Amino acid sequence: MTATETETTVSLTIDGRTVEVVAGTTIHKACEAAGTDTPTLCWAENLTPVNVCRVCVVEVEGSRALVPSCARPAEDAMVVHTDSERVRHSRRMVLEFLGSGVDLDQAKDLARWIEEYGADPTRYDQPDLPAVTINEPVRIQDDLYIRDYDRCVLCYKCVEACGDDAQHTFAIAVAGRGFGARISTEYDIELPDSACVYCGNCIAVCPTGAIQFKSEFDLRAAADWRPDEQTVTRTVCSYCGVGCNLDLHVQDGRIVKVTSPVDHPITHGHLCIKGRFGWRYVHGGR
Amino acid sequence: MFGAGGGTSSYTEIEETDVIVLWGSNARDAHPIFFHHLMKGLDNGARMYSVDPRRTSSAKFSDVWLGINVGSDIALANAIGREIIDAGLDNRGFIAHSTVGFEDYAASVESYTLEFAAEATGVPIGAIRELAHAYATAEKAQILWTLGITEHHNGVDNVFSLCNLALLTGHVGRWGSGLVPLRGQNNVQGGGDMGALPNKLPGFADMADPADRARFEAVYGMELNPVPGKHLTLMFEAMEQGSMRGVYIIGENPADSEADIGRIRRLLSGLDILVVQDIFLTRTAEMADVVFPASVAWAESDGTVTSSERRVQRVRAALTPPGQARDDIEILGEMARRLGVDWGDPTHEELWDELRSLSPAHAGMSWDRLEAEGGLQWPCPSDDHPGSPFLHGWLWEDDLGGREPAPFTVVAHEGPKEQLSEEFPLRLTTGRALDSYNTGVQSGGYDSPIRYGDTIDVNAADAERLDLADGERVRVSSARGSVEMSVRVHPDLPEGLTFTTFHFPDLVDTNLLTSDAWDRRSGTAEFKAASIRIDKLVAAGGAE
Amino acid sequence: MTDLHFTDERPDPAEVTAADAAIGDAAVVVTETERLVRSGTARRRGSRHLLLPALHALQHVRGWISPGGLNHVCDLLQVPPAEAYGVATFYEMFRTDDPGHTDPVTHVCVDAACQIAGSEALIAELEAFGTHVRRSPCLGQCERGPATFVQSVAAPDFVPADRDRTMGTVSADAEPHVISQQGDPSLRLLKRVGVVDPTSLDSYRTHGGYEALARAITMGPDAVIEAVAESGLSGRGGAAFPTGVKWRAVAAEQGRPKHVVANCDESEPGTFKDRVVMENDPFSVVEALTIAGLATGAESGWIYVRGEYPLAAARLLGAIEQARGAGLLGPDAAGSGHTFGIEIRRGAGAYICGEETALFASIEGFRGEPRSKPPFPTTHGLFGEPTAINNPETLLNVLDIVSHGADEYRSRGTEQSPGTKLLCLSGRVARPGVYEVEFGITLGQVLELAGGLTGSGELRAVLLGGAAGSFLGPDSLDLALTIEDTRAAGTTLGSGVVMVFTTDVDMTPVVVRIAEFFRDESCGQCVPCRVGTVRQHETLVRMQRAGSITDERMVLVDDIARVMVDASICGLGQSAASAVTSALSLGLIGKPA
Structure with missing residues (x-):
């Protein structure tokens, strides 16, 4: 990691290796710089860290509890362990907890981490008392989105993207408390009746497929979702002069979804309804 | 006024500015992702003043909304200028060093007292003074506008009136301060930059300048006609006069999109030949003698577009065009061939390189750099130039970068061409909705859950006076035509103002109503100010 | 926006x-x-x-x-x-579905002290009578269980136990509250309880009120903070952080608005000491918070009192209004030359809001979800601004320190735990209630102070520190109650809960309920707590059904406990397994009958 002349750096130890990073860099980023893979669900490049999933925790010497690496800035002389028994235990348990309550089939990297940490999400479900799960019907309320709370890990990303990290529409928030907490509109009214403006930025950040483009949901339902065969082409949206970059995901010569690169200085991964869904006319939809 | 036409600032600058003046722009709906940057600015503590006849979704984010009368922008801008001078808040050093024409400007705004402006705009004196002081005393401030400024018969003057304020305060040419016109399509900026203007050649070269022409003639291998062409509005005048008998339209749907479309359709259908190149059989294409099916520029072909922050970015083909549809460049090449000139089959990159050789502002933007760096902001004169986040830094250089100082431009308040009358007592203004685009050719392709259709928004007091219920079908008439629409009683319009979009020509020919007045310099029509009447469909006597 | x-x-x-x-x-x-x-x-x-x-x-x-x-x-x-x-939807006291009636709703506490005092029988009785009942987490009346609280529509909420004394109103005629130690000259924190008229500023002044503030103004902010630091006072909410350090940090912050907050969201099951103080000596909280404001340079003070304490809220509000009327709050508060005002906020039923950062979020109008620390409240507290937050008991100590000096203060308690401590005695003791004791008293002496055991059984266990604390066995009667001794013993004084269980109490339902309490009260933000408290409770329910716990399930309980302790965001999750695991290791539960 290179620092410009005006930036100061800090030096910390990660698993015995000394790493130098720009002051203000998170432990998570420092781990990345050190080549250490750190699992995370609720962190995203384009959102403020909420550090709720706790799968990225690391052990910092001198700190009583484990520390969320995604949010804590690295400090000079910090000694960090990412592979201690405590860290591995907590990561394993968080993965087990999540897997015991929701369906993680579509969650990117999850299967790999579950394998890596030896998590067994099934051990909570026992015949004398089944483990409680989310158990909500799939909400299909319009032609653009679906919501499937059985996949929701409550990472807050959609709420952040809908709220003050991007869209400032606040159509959804966390409602309820504890295990009963849900991402919800007011009084769980249907999305088309809510403040939702269908920018799709919630979908773009969802790590588990709990909120999804209906185009993808339909193809999955038809067992015809083939991400390995899809091409992704970057272009520029035509609907106004802002210059948002679009990544067109194409399968069998048809656009199946549209995303935007999170590292782009204009969009930071966020789009509006036209950029996200306005492509259908290309395939003659009218 | 400063040379090359383009927004002076980068989007990220608004995140760090102190005062935002959003004037005649509903960016929340029309430029949603730019508005993300603006909202970051608000979250970071910027104050925002919105100047708009409607309390738009954008205006609702502002600290103060000034609901001016449609078409009274210059009265407001000149009064702000006068107040800044009067209060001694003008940036004397900047004015003396970097501008000319201040004395004439100051004299011209002398009559624009706060009292006069309050009368002309409908906004209280205190708010005008507050805006003037906030803008002038801010460390960094930006003025942003869209078609609320330009779609008037005096749209160019409107722009000048805002530029004057930036010159008065030095809010231009510095990081965080600037003048930003937000563009409505992905390549409005690029189209102008590439010379798609009647009097320009690519890279802001002047058709009337023999030296500029010579550079292009050397590369093109032919002599160029020095007589400027006509802009759109003049073309229709020429059709009306019978001097223009054939038209070739590429990617435009004037039979739906122009103001006073009754006239436009008559003129198009009277041509000897009409050729339309489009991705759809639009209403205009239906009138054509020949239609060239084209590919979708942003998804089925390669090239570049330029954004409102002057960022040149690549578009790429992700799909194969259907049927006989072909790339615009290919069609043009074939046309040239049929007309006896063989341009060969240049690649997009080859065409871009030719442009770079002619436009110094683009010279450093190789295809490879655009690929690798994800876009570059002009001017970018050389391969090692990083591109320019903001323009006109020269205004702050000791020698002005060897340029002439920037001139103030004296402009006067006129008001809309079409006055309200007993027969047409309501003001109609038009604009975009979040989920739709222009005449709906593209955006009609998806089912938006938030689309509300062909409504005319009416203030509650007007609705009550006219005995109109929410959702009621009514007849809306102007001096040019009349259409049927549904009433939407709306709290965000002042009394006497009505609003509609123009996205649903299949449902409502909104532009049958709009004014045919237009700006001689820009060719832009006064979409923003028509005078109308609303009648109940079934009158008491059972007529209609 | x-x-x-x-x-x-x-x-x-x-x-x-x-x-x-x-x-x-x-x-x-x-x-x-x-x-x-x-x-x-x-x-x-x-x-x-x-x-x-x-x-x-x-x-x-x-x-x-x-x-x-x-x-x-x-x-x-x-x-x-x-x-x-x-x-x-975050708060227990708010309904977002139409209940279909506008009758009062009686909340009946089902947590440990009330549970063993027969709350289920009371619920059955009330329901038979047609009363609308809600099972409630601890209502902070553990000395008089089974506790109830009535939430009304278009009429004041009230606690039936108060109504006998106050006829539903706050009046000067109310009968004084009586505590067991009434009249004991050694009382420092409780000396005015039952003595002063809690509705009268004059009465408060007659009993030495506002002398400390006058002295604090004379001393100046630096000297006040110095005295607090020298006294060795530490926070009485459970974390035992040095108060002087906290105040000094806030005082050092310049250029931004600052706040002092009284954390009156006393919700730890078994805890009711702050309620007794707030109801019976409310001016002392207002005076002490004023001193905190002047010492730290904060102009705004906040009192966040839990929603189930309507009498405390009313008396505090009355005290604030009288203080404001007398110029003790407002611009030039008490002639100090500084502005200081206090706003009161009622919580709405959420244990988590006693966690300081959750409390800030609640005042700010957001869900009461804790925030990660660092940054700490002293730099990023209420509204993101520097904040000193203390509970009422801590604040009351300041009055004593300012009035008599740090040395006098340190003459009580131990070297590392100076001063006195309020304890909440409940369960199977003869005289449950709040007691003020010097740090260093043993657990056995405390039980004696409360009149010894009651009922038929022998001593089985003491829950020390509340639901977030841990169970101790009869062999712990010699444990000295200090911060250092309890820490060394692997337990905590927490909020001062001493809840006593005898051998005739079936401990399994008590511990299962503690697990359920944490499941209900988890805010749901972080995975270890949101899911961990559920899986812990499920495992205990299985144990309860089976009559004992298997080795495999013991491993599960231990695995769950470790991740909650290590990886939860806040103290709720970090302590949610503490009582459960201590009960298992003491053999109070899980063994075949």
Whole structure:
């Protein structure tokens, strides 16, 4: 990691290796710089860290509890362990907890981490008392989105993207408390009746497929979702002069979804309804 | 006024500015992702003043909304200028060093007292003074506008009136301060930059300048006609006069999109030949003698577009065009061939390189750099130039970068061409909705859950006076035509103002109503100010 | 911010009146003329803290928060309805479904002390009588269980046990509260309880009130903080952080608004000491918070009192108003030359809001979800500004320290735990109630102080520190109650809970209920706590059904406990397994009968 002349750096130890990073860099980023893979669900490049999933925790010497690496800035002389028994235990348990309550089939990297940490999400479900799960019907309320709370890990990303990290529409928030907490509109009214403006930025950040483009949901339902065969082409949206970059995901010569690169200085991964869904006319939809 | 036409600032600058003046722009709906940057600015503590006849979704984010009368922008801008001078808040050093024409400007705004402006705009004196002081005393401030400024018969003057304020305060040419016109399509900026203007050649070269022409003639291998062409509005005048008998339209749907479309359709259908190149059989294409099916520029072909922050970015083909549809460049090449000139089959990159050789502002933007760096902001004169986040830094250089100082431009308040009358007592203004685009050719392709259709928004007091219920079908008439629409009683319009979009020509020919007045310099029509009447469909006597 | 979207539901006139009264003139959007409207980010941020009072007003006027009422409040405060709904559904005392009646609802505590005092029998009795009952977490009346609290529609909420004394109103005629140690000259913190008229500033002054503030003003802020630091006072909420260090850090922050907060959200099961103080000596909290404000340079003070303490809230409000009227609060507070004011906020039923950062979020009008520390409240507290937050007991000690000096203060207690401590005795003791003892007293001596055991059994266990504390066996009677001794013994004094169980109590339901308490009270933000508390409770329910716990399930309990301790965001999750695991290791539960 290179620092410009005006930036100061800090030096910390990660698993015995000394790493130098720009002051203000998170432990998570420092781990990345050190080549250490750190699992995370609720962190995203384009959102403020909420550090709720706790799968990225690391052990910092001198700190009583484990520390969320995604949010804590690295400090000079910090000694960090990412592979201690405590860290591995907590990561394993968080993965087990999540897997015991929701369906993680579509969650990117999850299967790999579950394998890596030896998590067994099934051990909570026992015949004398089944483990409680989310158990909500799939909400299909319009032609653009679906919501499937059985996949929701409550990472807050959609709420952040809908709220003050991007869209400032606040159509959804966390409602309820504890295990009963849900991402919800007011009084769980249907999305088309809510403040939702269908920018799709919630979908773009969802790590588990709990909120999804209906185009993808339909193809999955038809067992015809083939991400390995899809091409992704970057272009520029035509609907106004802002210059948002679009990544067109194409399968069998048809656009199946549209995303935007999170590292782009204009969009930071966020789009509006036209950029996200306005492509259908290309395939003659009218 | 400063040379090359383009927004002076980068989007990220608004995140760090102190005062935002959003004037005649509903960016929340029309430029949603730019508005993300603006909202970051608000979250970071910027104050925002919105100047708009409607309390738009954008205006609702502002600290103060000034609901001016449609078409009274210059009265407001000149009064702000006068107040800044009067209060001694003008940036004397900047004015003396970097501008000319201040004395004439100051004299011209002398009559624009706060009292006069309050009368002309409908906004209280205190708010005008507050805006003037906030803008002038801010460390960094930006003025942003869209078609609320330009779609008037005096749209160019409107722009000048805002530029004057930036010159008065030095809010231009510095990081965080600037003048930003937000563009409505992905390549409005690029189209102008590439010379798609009647009097320009690519890279802001002047058709009337023999030296500029010579550079292009050397590369093109032919002599160029020095007589400027006509802009759109003049073309229709020429059709009306019978001097223009054939038209070739590429990617435009004037039979739906122009103001006073009754006239436009008559003129198009009277041509000897009409050729339309489009991705759809639009209403205009239906009138054509020949239609060239084209590919979708942003998804089925390669090239570049330029954004409102002057960022040149690549578009790429992700799909194969259907049927006989072909790339615009290919069609043009074939046309040239049929007309006896063989341009060969240049690649997009080859065409871009030719442009770079002619436009110094683009010279450093190789295809490879655009690929690798994800876009570059002009001017970018050389391969090692990083591109320019903001323009006109020269205004702050000791020698002005060897340029002439920037001139103030004296402009006067006129008001809309079409006055309200007993027969047409309501003001109609038009604009975009979040989920739709222009005449709906593209955006009609998806089912938006938030689309509300062909409504005319009416203030509650007007609705009550006219005995109109929410959702009621009514007849809306102007001096040019009349259409049927549904009433939407709306709290965000002042009394006497009505609003509609123009996205649903299949449902409502909104532009049958709009004014045919237009700006001689820009060719832009006064979409923003028509005078109308609303009648109940079934009158008491059972007529209609 | 912001272009809000509202559904068509409209408020009824009573909701409008109630919400408007709660919000006052703080509506965000101001229409000056038809062409000039003010709103904006700064105004919106400035009014958001009125959301919680406005939700209380809606709940109170109709017995639930209706969509129309919520729309009205959201419009006034420019809060997105989805966010406001998220806030409303966070709290136990708010309903977001129409209950179909406007009768009072009786909340009956089902936590440990009340559970063993027969709360289920009481519930059955009340329900048979047709009363609307809600099973409630600890109501902070453990000395008089089974405890109840009545939430009314369009009438004041009240605690039936208070009503006998106060006839539902706060009046000077109310019978004084009697504590076991009444008249004991060694009392420092409780000396005015039952002696002073809690509704009278004059009475408070007669009993030495406001002498400490006068002295603090003479001493000046630096000397006050120095005295607090030298006294060795540490926080009495459970974390035992040195108060002087906290105050000094806030005093050092310059250039931003600062706050002092009295954390009166006493919700730890088994805890009721702050309630006794607030109800019976409310001026002392106001005076001590004023000293904190002047010492740290904070101009704004906040008292956040739990929603189930209507009498405490009323008496504190009365005290604030009288103090304001007497110039003890306001510009030039008490002649100090500094501005200091206090706002009171009622919680709405959420254990987590006793966690300091969750409490800030609750005042600010957001869900009471804790924030990661660092940054700490001393730099990023209420509204993101420097904040000193203390509980009432801690603040009361300051009065004593300022009045008599640090040395005198240190003459009580131990070297590392100077001063006195309030303990909450409940369960199977003869005289349950709040006791003030010197640090260093043994557990056995405390039981004696409370009159020894009651009932037929022998001593089985003591829950020390509350649900977030741990069980101790009869062999711990010699444990000295100090911060250092309890820490060394692997337990905690926590909030001063001493809950006593005898051998005739079936411990399994008690511990299962503790697990359920944490499951119910988890805010749901972080995975270890949200899911861990559920899986822990499920495992204990299986144990309860089976009559004993298997080795495999013991491993599970241990695995769950470790991740909650290690990886939860806040103290709730970190302590949610403490009582359960201590009960298992002491053999109080899990063994075949």
